[in-house]
Amino acid sequence: MNATGKFAGFTVGLVVIFGAALALGSVAGPDVAEPAAHIAEDDGHGTASHDTASHDAVADATPGGLTPTADGYTLELASDQVTAGPAVPLQFRITDPTGVPVTDYTVEHEKLLHLIVVRRDLAGFQHVHPTLDATGTWSVPLDVGRGGDYRVFADFTPAGDEALTLGTDLRVAGTYDPQELPAATPTATVDGYTVALDGMLRPGETSNVTLSVSRDGQPVTDLQPYLGAYGHLVALRTTDLGYLHVHPDGHPGDGVTAAGPGIDFAVTAPSAGDYRLFLDFQHAGAVHTAEFTVTAAPEEK
């Protein structure tokens, strides 16, 4: 099926659904803007329980994002093939167990949905926040300057349901220059910052990992909250791009958590092998992403 045909199907279906809802007089205007009340909850007392929940979630042996359908929800791209470019429009929707596009989401970390995109060789990582329209279609420009197969992860919580991460492939036509997985190193540099990783990943166990940020040899102690935390960590298993989204222990304003240089995470690697870690942090008004390769291996006895 070509892209246009698929998207036309979307639209017709939506008109029918909206028509039916209007006839019943029951349509509540889809809330496109992010509700301020939910943001306040996420910044406040709600965060502690959320962090506990996310740690429980990663303790599950199966990473997220391996399938486009889970718990009845499905991630559908309007088109699964695009041409390489610096701002390629991507459109998608999440359908619920009855096949209807989801328009109502619970804010997590200040956003209704987090979209992670990375090429299958783990190059070209991006973490973006698409906009939702009234029909349940999400839109965002992607920076896919090189060709290849990309994995698209939607990390979200449908209103009244559990958080989940769905994943699907996006084929990008263009020159493909596959990269070797960078070797495992304890430090990464990005935009003039050095990030040092302290800790080991152990398969099937929860490990404490500290990522410490410095610039020009000086520890950075004025990290800025980004999406309600001092750091966001995505770990992808290199064999299949199994997805772990890990939040730090503690949060800004809890009276305990320092604004750097160290950011502490509890990470549960579901199996032995290589992982690529992507740390988003904010300093001096800009967001940076540090990348590491880490090997999870059992402790030598």
Ligand SMILES: [Cu+2]
């Ligand atoms: Cu996000």
